[in-house]
Amino acid sequence: MSEPRRITEGTSAHKVYRYVPWAIFALVAITAPFWAAHTPAFSVGESTLTFSLGNLNHAVAYMVGVLGLGILVGYNGQISLGNSFFMGVGGYITASLVTDNGWSFLSTLIVVLPVCFVVGMLVGLPALRIKGLYLALTTLGLAAVFPSIVRMEQLRDRTGGANGKRITSDLDAPDWAPIEEIGDVLSSIPVLGEWAYGEGVSGREVDGIWVYLLLALLAGAAFWVARNLIYSRPGRSIIAIRDNETGAAVNGVNVPMTKTLTFGFSAMLGGLSGTMYAMAIGFVAPDVFGINLAIFLIVGLVVGGVGTLSGAVIGGLVIVFVPVWASQIESVPGVPERFLRGPTGTFFLGVLLIVLTFFLPGGIVYGLRKIRARFVQVVPPQEVAGGEEVLVSAGDATGGLMSRHGGGSALDLDDDVVDPDGTGDGTTHRVVPASAQQTNQGEPT
Amino acid sequence: MELFLARLFDGLSSGGTYAVIAVALVLIYKATTLINFAQGELAMLGSFIAYILAVEQGMPIYLAIVLAMVLSAVLAAGIERVLIRPFDPADHLPLVIITLGLFLVINAVAGMIWGFDPRSFPRMFPEGDVWTMGIARLRWYTVGTLATVLVLLVLLTLLLKKTKVGLAFRAVSSNLESSGLVGVRAGPTLQFGWMLATAVGTLAGALFVADPFRQLDPTWAQRVLIFAAAAAVLGGLDSLWGALVGGIILGLVESMVVGYVTWIPNQMSLAAAVVAIIIVLLIRPNGLFGSKAVERV
Numbered sequence: 001m002s003e004p005r006r007i008t009e010g011t012s013a014h015k016v017y018r019y020v021p022w023a024i025f026a027l028v029a030i031t032a033p034f035w036a037a038h039t040p041a042f043s044v045g046e047s048t049l050t051f052s053l054g055n056l057n058h059a060v061a062y063m064v065g066v067l068g069l070g071i072l073v074g075y076n077g078q079i080s081l082g083n084s085f086f087m088g089v090g091g092y093i094t095a096s097l098v099t100d101n102g103w104s105f106l107s108t109l110i111v112v113l114p115v116c117f118v119v120g121m122l123v124g125l126p127a128l129r130i131k132g133l134y135l136a137l138t139t140l141g142l143a144a145v146f147p148s149i150v151r152m153e154q155l156r157d158r159t160g161g162a163n164g165k166r167i168t169s170d171l172d173a174p175d176w177a178p179i180e181e182i183g184d185v186l187s188s189i190p191v192l193g194e195w196a197y198g199e200g201v202s203g204r205e206v207d208g209i210w211v212y213l214l215l216a217l218l219a220g221a222a223f224w225v226a227r228n229l230i231y232s233r234p235g236r237s238i239i240a241i242r243d244n245e246t247g248a249a250v251n252g253v254n255v256p257m258t259k260t261l262t263f264g265f266s267a268m269l270g271g272l273s274g275t276m277y278a279m280a281i282g283f284v285a286p287d288v289f290g291i292n293l294a295i296f297l298i299v300g301l302v303v304g305g306v307g308t309l310s311g312a313v314i315g316g317l318v319i320v321f322v323p324v325w326a327s328q329i330e331s332v333p334g335v336p337e338r339f340l341r342g343p344t345g346t347f348f349l350g351v352l353l354i355v356l357t358f359f360l361p362g363g364i365v366y367g368l369r370k371i372r373a374r375f376v377q378v379v380p381p382q383e384v385a386g387g388e389e390v391l392v393s394a395g396d397a398t399g400g401l402m403s404r405h406g407g408g409s410a411l412d413l414d415d416d417v418v419d420p421d422g423t424g425d426g427t428t429h430r431v432v433p434a435s436a437q438q439t440n441q442g443e444p445t
Numbered sequence: 446m447e448l449f450l451a452r453l454f455d456g457l458s459s460g461g462t463y464a465v466i467a468v469a470l471v472l473i474y475k476a477t478t479l480i481n482f483a484q485g486e487l488a489m490l491g492s493f494i495a496y497i498l499a500v501e502q503g504m505p506i507y508l509a510i511v512l513a514m515v516l517s518a519v520l521a522a523g524i525e526r527v528l529i530r531p532f533d534p535a536d537h538l539p540l541v542i543i544t545l546g547l548f549l550v551i552n553a554v555a556g557m558i559w560g561f562d563p564r565s566f567p568r569m570f571p572e573g574d575v576w577t578m579g580i581a582r583l584r585w586y587t588v589g590t591l592a593t594v595l596v597l598l599v600l601l602t603l604l605l606k607k608t609k610v611g612l613a614f615r616a617v618s619s620n621l622e623s624s625g626l627v628g629v630r631a632g633p634t635l636q637f638g639w640m641l642a643t644a645v646g647t648l649a650g651a652l653f654v655a656d657p658f659r660q661l662d663p664t665w666a667q668r669v670l671i672f673a674a675a676a677a678v679l680g681g682l683d684s685l686w687g688a689l690v691g692g693i694i695l696g697l698v699e700s701m702v703v704g705y706v707t708w709i710p711n712q713m714s715l716a717a718a719v720v721a722i723i724i725v726l727l728i729r730p731n732g733l734f735g736s737k738a739v740e741r742v
Contacts, residue, residue, distance in 0.1 A: 073538075079537065079538060079541060081545075126723050126726070126727055129726065129727055129730065130723070130726045130727070130730075132537050133478075133479065133480045133537055133541065134480075134678070134726055134730075136480070136482075136541055137480055137674050137678070137722065138719070138722055138723055138726065140482070140671070141671045141674070141675070141715075141718065141719035141722055142719060144667065144668065144671050144715060144719070145715050145716045145719050148713060148715055148716065149713075149716070152713065291667055292549075295545050295548060295549055298542065298545055299546075299549075302542055306538075338557075338560075339557040339558065340557075342553065342556045342557030342558070342560065343552070343553045343556040343557065344553065344557065345553075346549050346550075346552060346553035346556070347549070347550060347553035347554060347557065349549055350546045350547070350548070350549025350550035350552075350553060351546070351550060353542060353543075353545065353546035353549065354528060354543055354546035354547070354550070357539050357542050357543055357546070358531070361539065
């Protein structure tokens with residue numbers, strides 16, 4: 001294996017390295033619905049797997065749910081399984097207000113976000129005393145209770161009882177949105193255009209893409225807010241509590257307040273995800289938001305990467321498309337056909353959860369970073385003006401002691417610069433100037 | 446009075462079954478300080494194995510249940526060896542994730558093999574009533590379940606207190622490192638804990654679905670897991686007899702609350718269980734009979 005290419009921080013090559021992937025991601029995110037609108041199908045053996053716009057919208061909604069869970073579990077270290085409860089609350093509030101009161105989808109967020117935030121804080125209050133496994137158990141109970149709450153007789157008018165509630169309002173694309181035009185432009189791309197985007201989009205496809213764009217905008221806003229939170233001072237408090245609660249308290253972090261607010265924020269993202277689900281599917285049912293979704297969210301979190309934000313994108317896609325594709329498998333050699341008509345999606349997600357915990361505990365995002373680190377390495381500038389702080393990898397110095405969670409320590413965020421080996425387990429530290437460090441050598445640390 | 450007795454008997458009968466699954470949870474917790482989220486699903490799988498042996502293979506029901514207990518214990522030994530032992534017992538998140546993965550896999554496999562149509566499980570106890578007064582019927586099922594739980598708890602207590610395996614088990618659960626120093630091999634002992642817990646779980650599953658009012662399908666354990674966990678937490682997660690008391694209290698609360706507080710709908714008994722967990726954990730985190738946790742800061 002040849003030496004990885006070194007890119008110095010702050011150079012133009014570094015800028016390309018940092019921003020080009022984002023540009024590619026944005027391009028893919030915008031063009032994906034135009035591709036999915038024609039429901040492209042892939043043949044695998046005798047089965048045909050499809051990539052439909054409806055499923056894509058569903059996945060975008062779940063991404064935010066996984067993100068909310070990831071902030072609580074991955075960054076704050078509170079093992080909660082109850083985020084499906086808040087998704088249910090959000091989804092049902094939106095469904096009821098839109099159908100029964102004639103609100104528009106987006107305006108229901110005015111109710112959903114504060115309600116979920118407050119309910120989340122209320123649930124978070126006992127979590128101050130209930131920790132670890134007990135919290136996981138309690139929140140799993142919460143997730144299990146949700147379907148019976150919406151089935152209650154007293155709420156039937158609002159929730160539709162056991163049959164679920166169909167939302168009688170369509171999200172139609174407004175006339176000013178140039179969706180058809182973009183579709184035409186994409187399909188006029190030479191060679192690739194017609195194959196991928198067909199004859200452009202029309203009718204219901206346009207409405208579907210409009211929903212996608214709205215969802216993508218909401219998801220983008222959610223990720224942006226979450227990123228800013230994690231990289232800010234409160235975010236560092238959140239992470240410090242995960243890494244060492246006593247240490248955080250000693251350093252002046254208001255532990256109960258931070259934990260409760262994190263619970264509320266996570267629940268708020270859950271509620272947003274529920275609203276987005278209602279927008280994407282147009283139908284809410286009690287068992288959608290049951291114990292299985294609670295565990296699916298954990299699957300999404302673990303598959304994407306605990307302690308990363310971008311992992312939620314992968315996680316949302318996985319927990320929607322794995323079950324969809326599993327149900328489309330027609331035949332597998334040596335497996336009776338009636339098995340394939342059972343809950344194969346749940347089976348694959350369970351297997352995926354176990355396999356990843358064994359072989360890739362950091363999730364797909366860390367796997368990708370590991371691969372990238374074999375080719376590209378970002379190094380800090382060599383020359384530093386006298387006396388200023390320099391970034392030095394201290395992964396060897398701490399012997400990985402600080403990385404118990406597989407997600408790195410408080411200072412090891414998603415940042416490439418402070419993570420030279422790209423695996424996330426090489427902890428990095430801001431240390432005293434290089435000259436001062438020299439004098440400390442040999443002393444026990 | 447009759448109504449009260451009827452509800453009392455109902456509560457005792459469901460409480461007894463919650464108690465048995467709670468015992469299984471307690472066994473795992475005692476050994477590993479881990480809540481096995483797949484415990485309910487393992488019990489469901491065990492009850493299906495017993496069903497297959499009894500109905501499709503035509504075995505006597507008691508033999509089928511014993512054989513199912515043995516088979517599920519072997520399965521649990523494999524699960525412990527392959528999926529649980531590689532992880533550090535002190536780090537909870539990976540272990541929680543593994544047991545959640547098992548939850549999904551076992552649930553899905555049962556659904557794929559046996560489908561979701563309800564089946565009726567063979568009777569374990571004679572039909573009919575021991576004693577009746579108007580509408581209050583003390584069924585043989587209720588008596589049989591409670592008797593089974595009592596016998597099971599006595600046997601488990603003897604096993605843990607009087608045998609060498611039990612001594613090793615208690616040593617490992619009280620202090621993993623020190624028990625290693627005095628020559629107890631932690632791995633096989635924990636494996637034994639898993640086998641024991643799963644066998645008990647299978648018995649619990651069979652007892653639960655043997656109620657003529659219940660049916661066997663791959664989803665029954667999801668609700669019951671929450672009840673059983675509530676029972677275990679109520680009694681103290683490391684107390685076997687506490688699990689019995691917790692289970693019966695919970696069963697009684699369920700039947701009394703739903704019976705007497707009319708504005709609470711039937712469906713909400715599960716919520717009552719969750720609220721019970723939260724209240725117990727807030728006020729008395731070690732449950733009624735659990736040993737006090739000592740935290741070193």
